Amino acid sequence: MNNDVSDLYEQDYYLWLQETYQTLEKKEINRLDFPHLMEEILSLGNEQRRKVSSYLRQLLIHLLLYQYWESERRLCGKGWQNEIDNFRFELELLLKSRTLYNYFLQEIEEIYVKARKQAIKKSELPPEIFPERCPFTAENLLDSEFLP
Template sequence: MDSRIGYDTDYLAWTEEQARLLREASRERINTPIDWENVAEEIESMGRSELRAVESALVRVIEHLLKLEHSPAADPRGNWRRTVREQRDQAIDGLEDSPSLRGKIDLTKAYRRGRDYAAEGLEQDRLPVDLMPADCPYSLEQLLDTGWWPTNRHGLA
């Protein structure tokens, strides 16, 4: 039975496996003019790009969930919800393409960035940044759950 990781089942794991196999082949001293190390690095880089895309989508989800939770403003709540839905879909799609990404997500970094972006937006409402928790109050499951929304602290929907 072939136990290799499939390109179509987990793209990130496939890129990592292919890079490893290329490096092994380069140690065999196959007499071809291929720049094995840089080819392996480029393949790994493609996998890292997938991770950055998922983390970037999560940053936007966090930013807008924080605004929805903490802002007393009635508008632009609809735009924030739409952004959350769009970015959730992007993150979910990336994780479906590469399930192994889930274990590599740096939620602390994503939250720090999302919180910083939310703080800029909430300054318009004259809300101090310290109203938002220092550590991420959302689990990865909540961030990806298309039916989950935080409760607004001002009673808005």
């Protein structure tokens, strides 16, 4: 590992990325900053999972508001539909990865609990209005035609 490249990571991250790319392009493996490169690769994977979780949470919130906040649906329904479409589009891009799709399936119930809390807080509706368990299937969540 070249100490100059390792120091660059702390001093100028963007330049470190450019230098690392050029080093990889030239196949100069002995010049790579392996500890930071491995850290960055793990970080990229974690970021993809965070995006899936975030888009899923937002999708669930908007589906819940759309379905259960009837008094606001006339005013906000179109906006909620647009948000639902946007979150589905973003998820669709991420879920081309089979690994991220499996993560999505595994996280629905856990993320639903958080989305439910946020929907209750936002709507100020009684908590018992919202189901304790996710009322939507994975297919519902990803179906561009589905609205509750």
